[in-house]
Amino acid sequence: MVEVSQISEFGKILIFLxxxxIAVGLMFFLNRLIAPSxxxxxKLTSYECGEEPIGNAWLPFxxxxxxxxxxxxxxxxEMVFIFPWxxxxxxxxxxxxxxxxxxxxxxxxxxxxxxxxxxLVYVWCKGDLDWIKPKPAVPTTNANIPASLYDQLNIEQGTFKVRPFAAEPALATTTAPVAATTEPAPVRKPMFKPTFKKPADE
Incomplete structure (x- = not known):
């Protein structure tokens, strides 16, 4: 007769956890109890490969x-997917x-x-796997424009002066006072006239 296990697979995982x-807590307790303090x-300094830390830890990554x-x-x-497969x-x-x-x-x-x-091949061809990337090549063009024109343009732009801002005076406007009227506002008439039909059974 085949014996049926009383513990399911999830129960085994729970027992393992x-x-x-308990094992980790026991190790911490024994360390606290036996280890000298x-x-x-x-001992309280940060450990960085055996060297003393210098400067601020907040550095660009x-x-x-x-x-x-x-x-x-x-x-x-990929490995996580291959194992169950x-x-x-x-x-x-x-x-x-x-x-x-x-x-x-x-x-x-x-x-x-x-x-x-x-x-992976795409990343490799783009050079993202290289730790030190080569400097990008700056494209050059054979332009027939002399350098003196660029210098003249820079001189003209350098002598450009910004005109100071001056607010224009506001135009004086005179408005005649509106006389108060005591006449009542006209009553608006409805746009339609309601009609009622007599029921046919009367």
């Missing part, structure tokens, strides 16, 4: 680290039920990897 939390100035992190995240997500479609029961599932899953994974590799 509880065991991990002797704080000094050197290089954007190249961000690009490398994005590329790492791209292939990290290999577990499910590598099952002997699925292949035995229908052999086409194996070829379908293989073609699907090749398409997925091809899209990721295409993105």
């Amino acid at each position: 509880i065991t991990g939390i 002797n704080p000094t100035t050197e 290089n954007s190249r680290f961000y690009v490398i992190a994005l590329i790492f995240l791209l292939f990290d997500v 290999a577990t499910v479609f590598g099952s002997h029961e699925i292949i035995t039920a229908d052999a086409r599932w194996g070829w379908f899953s293989l073609a699907e994974m090749f398409i997925f990897l091809g899209i990721l590799i295409l993105g």
Whole structure:
């Protein structure tokens, strides 16, 4: 007779999490209980590769680290997708039920990897994987305009003076006082005349 497990898969995960939390808490408690506490100035300083920190920690961050992190995240997500794919479609029961599932899953994974590799090749060709990028080439044109014309234009622009702003005087306007009228306003008549029809049953 086959014994049925009383703990489901989620119950096993819950037991694993509880065991991990208890183990971590126990390690912290033993560290607090046994480890000696002797704080000094050197121990309380920030650790930076064995060197003393100099200056302010709020410095501009290089954007190249961000690009490398994005590329790492791209292939990290790829690995997360490949593991369940290999577990499910590598099952002997699925292949035995229908052999086409194996070829379908293989073609699907090749398409997925091809899209990721295409993105990697695009980033590589653009030079985003280079830590030190070459200086961009400034295009030059063979213009027949002499340099003296540019110098003359700069001189004319340099001698340009801004006219001071002066507000124009407002025009005096005289308005005659309006005489107050005590006459009542005319009553507006309705635009339509209501009519009522007599019911037919009366």
